[in-house]
Amino acid sequence: MIPVPDRTLVELSCRPVKSILDSREAASKFLSHTPYLCNLLTRYPNVFDSIADDGADAAFQLSLELLNEAMAANTDREIVSKTLRQAKAKGHLAIALADLSGLWDVNQVTHAITVLAEKCTQAALWCAYQVAADREWVNPKTSLEETGLFAIAMGKMxxxxxxxxxxxxxxxxxxxxxxxxxxxxxxxxxVxxxxxxxxxxxxxxxxxxxxxxxxRLRPDPSSNAVALSTQTALNYYERVGQNWERMAYIKGRVCAGDAVAGDAFFEELEPYIWRRHLDYWAIGDIHAIKRQIHATGGHETLDIKEFDVKLGRGGIREIEFFAQTQQLILGGRHPNLRVRRTDEALDELVKLKAVSSQNGEELKKAYAFLRNVEHRIQMHNDEQSHTLQDRDDRRREVAILMGYGDNQDLFESDLLAVRRFVHGIYSDLFAQEERLSGDSGNxxxxxxxxxxxxLKTLEEMGFSDPGGVINRIRNWHRGGLPATRTVRGQQLLTSLTPRLLEWIAETGQPDTALSRFSDFISGLRxxxxxFSLMLAETKFSEDxxxxxxxAPKLANDLARQPALLDGMLDNSFNAPLNQDSSEAVLMALEKVVNSEDDFEGRMNAARRFHREETLRIGYQILRGQANASDAGPAYTRLADASISVMAQVALEEVQLKFGEWPGKWVIGAFGKLGGKELSATSDLDIIVIYDPGNPPHPNDLAARFTQRLIAALSAPTEEGxxxxVDMQLRxxxxxxxxxxxxxxxxxxxQGDAWTWEYMALTRLRIVAGDRELAARVKAIACASLKVRSDFEGLEEDILNMRQRLAKERKPNSHWDLKLAEGGLLDIEFVVQQAILQNARAVPSVIRPNTLEAIQALQEANILQPEEATLLTQAYSLQVNLQQALRIAVSDQFDEELASTGLKKxxxxxxxxxxxxxxNELLKKYQEKVSSIRRNKIGPLATDS
Structure with missing residues (x-):
């Protein structure tokens, strides 16, 4: 039980105004402060006469007699409709006169209003059933109690x-x-x-x-119809019912319809409402419910004059919550606490010594005072309002109706005293609460x-549609995702949500971040x-x-493969990329692949390893743990290892079926793979070269081996x-x-290849296979490039090729870093032309890696120092940006649509x-590279 210090409330000065029953004129004059009641008195003077002559009960009985007529006229919808409205109006007037004159206290008033509503509900529901029977939707019954249909009154009703x-x-x-x-x-x-x-x-x-x-208090109102079967409701509460719904059912009861069916439903629901044991997470969720009424807009403190009597600090809801929270916590073990009225609950808490006698009595006094204030606000014009406005005329009106006469200052003083007392008691109950709401507000x-x-907090956090955010998260809490279909998942998400939203807001693009996180958890089984991981590892979660x-691409990858998070928890995930070695990556991949027994299992193992390593590389670069320039070598080490290991797997698979193959083979890499410049989305440009031996073996398995290798590298499996693989450069x-x-x-x-194929050959690198054959292939490539140096049409071919590419593959913008004028393609053309021109005279310039080739060309005085420096800087900038974009963006980068966070x-x-x-730096480098390309190769059709 939660100890709450005793507090004292000052004696209140409100008094009923008995004189209003002296005459109809006196009543009319007093009710002039309430247009709604004044109008009712004019329309139904017999109600006043009845209350003045026979008492409040007799006057109220006039409305109940009308409701009996409505029940009897159940098949005539028009008569029922008119009668119900007249009964409600007469009932309201009788109750208000009994209330204002002091004939009834607040409990009698609220009870009478509820009885009136209950009888109206019974009559209207019976009429609707009878209409349905006339239309043959249902079979006729002699009474509503036999229909199997029932209405549960929730909340105050x-x-x-x-x-x-x-x-x-x-x-x-x-x-x-x-x-x-x-x-x-x-x-x-x-329905x-x-x-x-x-x-x-x-x-x-x-x-x-x-x-x-x-x-809307039915199970999952956004998805379910307005009427449900009892089994559907029970399944919902058993599977995903929340603690606030349990709290709502503390007051629940059958108010109309089939009580037998209703009682059976409540009997099955009882263990859900009243749990003998309440775990930490349920208490935490109750705290979350409490925070809903903490800071409603415009009523954050007691100092603000305008006051929401229901939701504001020191208001009605705080008293109700004080009682209901302890009912929910203790009611499973103490059946006497399972009462509905707030004053009854306070009495039982006093008997249980969960609340002191003094606090209990003072809270009941404060509750009655606040309910009376609420009633008098609503008497003005029968509006569903609970706000005592910061308008002197309206506050004076309420003071008069409360019995303070012209002493409005005394009313204000009493009201503030009540609010301070209530909020003090209420705050004491949660003095030890762990704050899960974060630092941003509600x-x-x-x-x-x-x-x-x-709503206000979410707007301040930067969300463009706070209501949509609430609906999305409410759906999560209701079990709308596989990740939240268990009670434990909902409990953890309840604790995580406030901090999660703060992390999302800190990204500077909360709508985007929330959408991507939503996609991610939608993919979780x-x-x-x-959720436990994210609560335990808050720095990791924030990152x-x-x-x-x-990085939308990263978010999409995680959404498709949430199991990637497992790899992120391994210590090796944060090991620096620049400390990796090709041998270590190869050995790690061999270990996981060779632990599987068959070809398909090994393909899946390789894909799991590759997926986790790819995420590791991209994530470290995103978080600034590594530079974008570290990415090319890291992705290349992973690709080299994948090719080597899967080649061995493919060879074993082929030889298992067709016998031993004595031929020698190597796998060569072209393009970015050859230059060790791979990105997150690069293809593998490879070639398989083999020596069948002399004499050749009759069972030449080269084609089968290559086909199996392609399948091992590129075939989709359950792991993706x-x-x-691109082998078109063979x-x-x-x-x-x-x-x-x-x-x-x-x-x-030796003479059949095209000039563009020799350009590609400048980037050939052997990544796997027989060492002797690898040396032979490299020698052949070097000799071939030397021969091409002497080709008279070399420069013309290269210019034609670059102009054709410019015409056929136009860049989208200067952010199309490969194709843009002055982009990566221009630099590669300049470098590869220089290599081909000088391969015979200076074979040391033949380097697969672009930056290494630029340096070699400078050392050979083929490129001037300023040219080499400019090309190096321009290439480094653009390849770094390209690496970053390949990690972050799935499609073409559009600077107009890019988020602030991504640009930063x-x-x-x-x-x-x-x-x-x-942007300015990129354009400057591209202009200078274009100038070099024009001087070295020639103009493009688009050059000015």
Missing amino acids: GAYELNYSSDVDLVVLFDPNRFDANARSAKEAA RITQDFAQLMETRDEHGYVFRVDL LVFTGVDDDPGT GGVQV LISAMAY ELYE PSGKAGPVAVKVTSFEKYY WLSACGGVSDFVEL
Whole structure:
């Protein structure tokens, strides 16, 4: 039990105004402060006469007699509608006169209002059922109690605590074993009846309306119909019911319809409402419910004069919550606490010594005072308002109706004293509460209505649609995702949500970050492990959210493969990339692949390893643990290892089926793989070259081996794909064999190849296979490049090729870093032309890596120092940006659509302070590279 210090409330000075019953004129004069009641007195003077002559009970009975007429006229919807409205109006007037004159105390008033609402509900529901029977949707019954359909009164109606302008909070259910549908399904018939019932109650006409009906306390109102079967409701509460819903059912009771079916439902629901043991997470969730009423908009402190009597600090809800929280915590072990009215709950808490006698009595006094203030606010015009406005005329009106006469200052003094007392008691109850709401303000997602304080907080955090955020998170809490379908998953998410939203807001693009996180958790099969991790590793979680915000590709990868998080928890995940070695990566991959027994298992193992390593590389660069320039070597080490290991797997698979293959083979890499410049999305440009031996073995398995290798590297499995493989750079391209004999390779490059193929050959690097054959292939390539140096049409071919590419593959913008004028392609053309021109005279310039080739060309005085420096800087900047974009962005980068966070991160990758500076730097380098390309190669069609 939670100890709460004793507090004292000053004696209140409000008094009833008995003189209003002296005459109808006196009543009319007094009620001039309330246009609504004044109008009722004019329309129904007999109510005043009855209360003056026979007492309050007799006057109220006039409205109940009308409701008996409505029940009797159940098949005539028009008569029922009119009668209900007249009964409600007369009942309101009788109750108000009994209230203001002091004939009834606040408990008698709220009880009478509730009885009036209950009788109206019964009459309207019976009429709607009878109409449905006439239409043959259901079979006729002699009374509503036999139908299998029932309405549960929730909230204040359930506790007989309705105020003058309350909605009636109802949950309408039907027992499928008792509800006798006819031409329609049981659910459809029940829904139609409920809709007709609500319309009968709510529709305004010349006679007014009866009561507003709120059906949103039913299970998951955004997804479920307005009427549900009892089994559907029980399944929901058992599976994903939340603690605020348990709290709502403390006051729940059957108020209309089949009590037998209703009692059976409550009997099954009882263990859900009243748990003998309440774990930490449920208490934490109760604290979250409490925060919903902490800071509603405009009522954050006691100093603000305008006051929401229901939700404001020191208001009605704090007293109700004080009682209900302890009922929920203790009621499982103490059945006497299972009462509905707030004053009864306080009495039982006193008996249990959970609340002192003094605090209990003072809270009841404060509750009565605040309920009276609420009633008098609503008497003005029958509006569902709980706000005592900062308007002197309205506050004076309430003071008069409270019995303070012209002493408004005394009323204000009493009101403030009550608020201070209530909020003090209420705050003491939660003095030891762990603050899970974060530092930003209200972040609460329980209940049906959007918490005003949470809307305000989310708006201040930068969310463009706070209501949409609340609905999204509320759906998570209701079990709308596989990750939150368990109670434990919901509990963990309840604790995580406030901090999660703060991390999302800190990214500077909260809408985007929330959307990507939502995609991520939508892909989780279960949420307990991930949510527990995020709560335990808050720095990791904050970094993860930030990475998702800046890198949509990473977010998508995690959404598709949430198991990647497992790898992120390994100590090796944060090992520096520049400390990796090719041998270590190869050995690690061999270990996981060789632990599997068959070809498919080894393919899956390789894909899992590759996926985790790719994430590790990208994540370290995103978080600034590594530079973008570290990415190319890291991705290349991973690709080299994948090729080597899967080649061995492919060879073993082929030899297992077809016998030993004595031929020698190597795998060569072209393009970015050859230059050790791979990015996150690069294809593998490879070639298989083999020597069948002399004499050749009759069982030549080169083609089978190559096909198996391609499958091992690129075939999709349950674990996804490894790489896309491109083998078109082999001699004769697609028309030639998939594996090339070394003699054919040599012959082709002695004179049959095109100039562009020699350009590609400058980047050849052997990544796997026989060492002797590798040395032979490298020698052939070097000799072939030397021969091409003497080709007279070399420069013309290269210019034509660059101009054709410029025409056929136009860049989208200067951010198309490969194709843009002055981009990576221009630099590669300049470098590869220089290599081909000088391969015979200076063979040392033949280097697969672009930056190494630039340095070699400078050392050979082929490039001037300023040219080499410019090309190095321009290439480094653009390849770093390209690496970053390949990690972060799935599609083409568009600077107009890019987020602020992504631009900031790209600027850091480019080594500058902001995106404007980065843009200017990029354009400057591209212009200078274009100038060099024009001087070395020639103009493009688009050059000015």
